[in-house]
Amino acid sequence: MKRKRIQYNELNEEIYGPRYWTKSRLIITGIALLVFGFLFNFSLEEKINKWLLATLSTNEACPIVFEKAELSYFLPKINIKKAVILGSCFGQPNNKLPLQDFIIGLHSPSFYPPGIKLHVSLKEGRTNINLYPTISPFSQYIDIENTKIDNKIFAAMSSDNQSVISGMLDIEGTLKFSSGTLEDGKLIITSNDFRLPAQNIKGFEMTLLDLKHLDIRTHFTNKTTMQIDHIEIGRPGSPIELKLKGNLLINPTSFISSQLQLSGPLKLSNFILMNFAFIKLFLPAENTSGTYQVKINGPLGNMGPPQIK
Numbered sequence: 563m564k565r566k567r568i569q570y571n572e573l574n575e576e577i578y579g580p581r582y583w584t585k586s587r588l589i590i591t592g593i594a595l596l597v598f599g600f601l602f603n604f605s606l607e608e609k610i611n612k613w614l615l616a617t618l619s620t621n622e623a624c625p626i627v628f629e630k631a632e633l634s635y636f637l638p639k640i641n642i643k644k645a646v647i648l649g650s651c652f653g654q655p656n657n658k659l660p661l662q663d664f665i666i667g668l669h670s671p672s673f674y675p676p677g678i679k680l681h682v683s684l685k686e687g688r689t690n691i692n693l694y695p696t697i698s699p700f701s702q703y704i705d706i707e708n709t710k711i712d713n714k715i716f717a718a719m720s721s722d723n724q725s726v727i728s729g730m731l732d733i734e735g736t737l738k739f740s741s742g743t744l745e746d747g748k749l750i751i752t753s754n755d756f757r758l759p760a761q762n763i764k765g766f767e768m769t770l771l772d773l774k775h776l777d778i779r780t781h782f783t784n785k786t787t788m789q790i791d792h793i794e795i796g797r798p799g800s801p802i803e804l805k806l807k808g809n810l811l812i813n814p815t816s817f818i819s820s821q822l823q824l825s826g827p828l829k830l831s832n833f834i835l836m837n838f839a840f841i842k843l844f845l846p847a848e849n850t851s852g853t854y855q856v857k858i859n860g861p862l863g864n865m866g867p868p869q870i871k
Contacts, residue, residue, distance in 0.1 A: 607633040610640060624651035628664070639667030652719040653863075659718040662686045672696045675703065688712040688730065702739040706749075709733040713759075728757040731776070743814045748781040756795070766840040771801050786812045790824060803829040806856065818863035828854045828870065846871055 611631050618626040629644040642664040649657030663685040672679040677698030684691040689712045694705040710732055716725040735749035756776035760769050779791040788810040796803040808824035830852045834841060845854065849871070857869040 607631070614640075614642070622650075624648075626651075637667065639665055641665050647718070649718060654719060654721060654723075657718040657720075657723055659715065660686065669694060672698065672703075675700045686712075687714055689715050704737045704739070706733055706735045706737070724761070725759070726761065728759045728770075729753045729755040729776070744812060744817065745785040745814075746782045749778070750780075751778040752776060766838075768838060773800050773802060775800070780810070786814070788812060793824070793826075799831075801831045801834050804856070806858070808858075810862075813861075819861045821861055822858060822865065824856075824858040826856060828856045830854075844870060 610633055614628070614631050618628070625648045627646050627648065628642045630642075632641045632643065633639075634641065645661040645664040647659040647661065649655050649659075651659075661684055663683060665681075665683045667681045667683075669679045669681040671677075675696060675698035677696050677700075679694055679696045682691075682693040682695060684693075688710065690708070690710050692706070692708050694707065696703040696705075710730055712730055713725045713728045716727060717723050720726060730753060732752045733750070736747050737744060737749075738746035753776040754774060756773050758768070758771040758773065760767070762768070773796040775794065775797045777792065777794040780788050781791065783789045790806065790808045790810060793804070793806040795805075804826070806824040806826035808822070808826075811821040811823070813819040813821070830841070832852065835850075835852055844867075855871045857871075858865065859869075860866040
């Protein structure tokens, strides 16, 4: 084929034709190579393991240790394997609380406050805790939904590793934090099979008491006061019937030092008065009716004995 002769003052038409390596293709290819190089030379899961280990295990207030964390990219979540909450979290350094499952996953965007909502799931035996923390630059919320706690969880919180209550607790609520301080929210705790198991109380043996009913409802009235709307234990005809109201005065620097102020009526059945004579040691001698007024005051971490009149 005879080529067209190009004059000295003309340009070859081929230079106006499309080229394969355009600027956009070069940029896209460069980014792709950078991403692939990043993925092959950087283990995100390994970095997350190191960060979680440093964050959870060195938390002096509530240390958590684990074997490893597995990262899932589809519906992003982190599965923390063989997690154990150490007893120092509950003031019992000799105890520990193993968890069957500990999963942190992305739940959805949050519009109020603007941010990201996560789902934290903790399971151990019959206990199933579902927390939905919202991460926002303005404030942090934690929604508690569909949460059931078995009494065995509380065993790690006692010196003899035995729970002082028995039954399943249902918990719902919302908590608001600002700069790490609890300042708003509400909480509902209920149970239909609440019991006090057989136990030794200061040298006195007590058999199991089936109280069935437990209902606790609270809400914040201001940033430093959580109002205890009511604490109800037992129903009419139960061995023990207790109804309390009051406030929890929040200590912003140390929640465990927050002051609890409760008062209300206590009714003891004849069964209790006749079969647990040692209880009379804690009751006013001049009142044998079985109906009393109770006051409970003191910091959460060091509650004094109840005052009974």
